[in-house]
Amino acid sequence: MAFQRAAHPAATRAYRDTEDEHPTLPGNMQRDSFAALVERVAPRLGVGPAAAHAFVRLASMTRPSDWTSPDRTPFIYAEAGEVAKMLGLSQPRTRAITCELERAGLVERRTGANGSRSRAAGTGLYFGAAIARAAELKVLDDQLAAERQQEIFLRGQRSTHKRHLIRALEGLSEISPHCPEAEAIRHEADTWPSADRLHRMDLAALESHVDEADQLCRTALDLLQKREKTSGGPLENKRSYIQDTTEESLVSCNETVDRRSAGKPAHDKSHVVPPDGGPNCREKDDGAASGALKSEFIARLGPQRLFDLASPEMQLYLCGRAEPEYLRFHDFVWAAERRVPELGISPDAWNTAREAMGEDSAMLSILILDARKSEPGHVIFKPGGYLRAMTERYRRGELYLIRSLIGLSERQRAGQGS
Incomplete structure (x- = not known):
């Protein structure tokens, strides 16, 4: 015996009386x-694509004013055979779709004793059940939109983890070509779902996979760091000469910081060019990777200094990754990507910034924007527009990120001294 899904309660509501x-x-x-x-x-209502499209077509056959009028309900009184012709479907298929919509509480069938429909008898397909659920369906639509945004964010993070993992494995191949741990990491990464498959994963599965990808990337970076140490190579979070010579100017520059109106990046008077290069943010299935694995800014300033300049919200994310002095480029990019949706910045604005500036400068732009937004009395009404303005200034060669960091540092010191 075939399983019959129970009708939604809304489908059985009586709107039959004229009163x-x-x-x-x-x-x-x-x-x-x-x-x-x-x-x-x-x-989410258990309605397939064909039935959902049929609902749109059926609704278009009614008068628009009937959906907003308190004295009538939209309905279709045409016979079932006529409705089937209008939909371009067979009568059995139309009947099955109508039953599917009725079970979901989206239409109500009212028929005469012989199955007939007519305007005079008040019979036909009625849409009052769906209208009665409008507020409920709007809440569901908002939830689905939020989930879609979260899925976009998670796919972006997986793309970041994959790029950084491939670069870490490339570094390991150069330092230690026959490293068994690296081969194990590479083998595990080969089992990752493709970028196309990510679009078919539900939210829970996608979240789980992205967490695993993050952990594998961090494992590879840990291994690379150990191999660099034993081989005498540079470590990302070690203080360099350029950091020693930059830190003093970062905390002691007395030049006035130009405070501009909300929504516009501060203009810097000194010309400090950000790192060159701009990786394409789209993940490649062939395994090709682009983008920096290490940060020029972290090398110059040190992770502790960047951590201190970050907003409290970004610091909270970073604290969950490592102690400030041991934070890596991957951690700062991960935290910046977490802050992007929380700041109300669209994925497109972030991807455009990353493609134009490179991950290094884009990450630092988010750090600066986020920190400035957290300053008392400073309001950035449209962070997405602020980031796009920074991207445009970068393209024109007018974005001076080190100067912005100097401004953040000065304002921090002024706030601590007050």
Whole structure:
């Protein structure tokens, strides 16, 4: 015996009497926008793509004003055979789709004793059940939109982990060509789902995979650091001569910081060019990697100094990764990517910045923007626009990130001294 799904309670509500109240769409919602909303949330209602599209088509056959009028309910009184012709479907297929929509609480079938439909008899396909659920469906639509944004963010983080992992493995191959630990890491990375498969993973599975990818990348970076140490190579978080000569100017520069209006990056009067290069942020399935594995800014200033200049929210993320003095480029990029959606910056604005500036400068731009937004009395109304403005200034050669760091440091010191 075939399984029959129970009808949604909304489908059995009685709107049959002329004296019944007629539900209306809330606020400024109209027929077409509501039908599109239903189509978006249909999978969560157990409605397939064909039935969801049919709902949109059926809704378009009604009068738009009936969806917002308190004295009538939109309906289709055409016979089932006529509806099938209008949808371009067979009658059995149309009947199955109608039943699917009714079970989901999106339409109500009212028929005469012989199955007939007519305007005079008040029979046909009625949409009052769906309208009565408009607020509920809007909440569901908002949840799905938030999940889609989270999925975009997670795919971006997986892309970052893959790029950094490949670069770490390249470094290990140069230092220790026959390292068994590196081979084990490479073998595990080969089992990762492709970029295309990431789009088909549900949110829970995607979150789990991205956490595993992050951990494998950090394992590879730990191994690279150990091998560099034994081979006498440079370590990313070791203080260099350039850091020693830069730190003093960072904390003691007395030149006035130009405070501009909210939404515009501060203009720097000294010309300190940020690192060159701009990796493409799109993940390549062939394993090719681009982007810096190490940060010129971290080498110059040290991870502790950058940590101190970060916002409290970014510092909270970084503290969960390592002690400040042991933070790596991967950790700062990871934290910056976490702050991007929290600041209301779109993935497109972040990807554009990363492609134009390179990960190093883009990461530092987020750190600066985030820190300035946290300053008392300083309001950045549109962080996404602020980042785009920084990107444009970078392209024109007018973005001076070291000067911005000097400004952050001076304001921190002034705040501590007050």
